[in-house]
Amino acid sequence: MLNLDRLRTLQAIATYGSVSAAADVLHVTTSAVSQQMRKLEQETGHQLVTRSGRGVELTPAAQLLARRAERILGLADEAEAELQARNESAIGPLTVGAFPTAARGILPTTIRLLAERAPQLNVQVREMDFDSPMSQVERGDLDLGIVQDWDHVPIPWTDGVDRHLLMTDAARVALPAEHRLADRDVIRIHELVDEPWISRVRRSTCHEWLLYTMREQGAEPRIMHSVTEHPTQLALVSAGVGLAMVPTLGLGPLPPGVRTSAIEPHLTRRIYVIWRPDRAIRPSVRVAIRALSDATKQTALLPVP
Structure with missing residues (x-):
């Protein structure tokens, strides 16, 4: 067999x-x-x-x-x-793929809620930095995926997945505390075109997002440092060597000497949970979608740094 x-x-x-x-x-x-x-x-x-x-x-x-x-x-x-x-209870394994800031900003609370609501559920998280969970959800390799939909990189939705909007997330610019614009609540993008930047590595959505944003202003970003993790970006901002464009979700505590400001025009992304239609009948998938939605509401109530 x-x-x-x-x-x-x-x-x-x-x-x-x-x-x-x-x-x-x-x-x-x-x-x-x-x-x-x-x-x-x-x-x-x-x-x-x-x-x-x-x-x-x-x-x-x-x-x-x-x-x-x-x-x-x-x-x-x-x-x-x-x-x-038929069991009408959420049991067994449940695999969730997510990009890094969602894995950090949403999934810990989600797992805690699921431990309370469905203790027999075994949640397995897969952080996916450069590849979208979309294809793996469509093929059934993942039960759920958390994806991000940017205005400049829209998701090509297909009939292979269903989706639920979890939240809309805004980008902020992180600056050294002594920067000339650090005391501003809102900064216009055109004021930043000549600044040195700390970016995530090539192929990452955030890197492409920075390129798109600056090129929309007719300028090529002056990227001085490329690093993988947002905390490393913020540590370099704290050292005064550049600015970083960071999403609010999963931002976490700021290191000393770093300020963040909103940007105009607003840079936003929509964050969805996706699943294959035939998996919607599983109690494990249904309870996980509810927990993700509740976890996101709790996250949205947190104060912006």
Whole structure:
């Protein structure tokens, strides 16, 4: 009998193009993926992968099995959802993918609420910095995803997901306390075009957002430092080496010597929770969406630094 976990591994390789990408999606090691594939070859009696340079290619037999696997795994997911719905209680694993500021700003409160409301639910968080959870939610690799929809990078919505708006988040500019504009509650974007910037790394949404914002003003941002985490950005702002554009959600306590101001025109993003339509019948998904919504309301009540 074919093992569902091994079929899921094969499908991940077929979908994401490599053993390493499949391992990232499945949150296992590459050696675990290779071991699953060897066992699947033994089960089927067919060679499924061949070496190609530094990667692997799927054989025709593997490609056939991967196409069937999508249907098999889909039916298994539907059966699991229907059985969960009969229980009328939220139990078992629930996987949630989120971008970093949502993982920091929304999910801790959500997990606390779920521990109170659904103690038999096992929530597993996957922070996703550069890739949207959208495709993984559509494929069923994630139960829920938290995505951000910017005016300049709108989400191309499809019929493969349902969504619920959690909140609208505004950007702020972080400045050294001694900066000439630090005492201003609101700063016009055109006043910042010549400033040195501390940005998140390339490929990140916040980096692209800074480029878009400055180019809208007819200027190229003077990015002096590129760092991965917002706390590091703020530490550099505190050192007086530049400004940073930061979202309010997940901003956290400011280090000494840092002030934040609102920006005009306002820079905003919409934050949604998304799920696959067939998973909406699962009590675990329904209770998690409610907890996310409640956690976001609590977050929205926090004072802006």
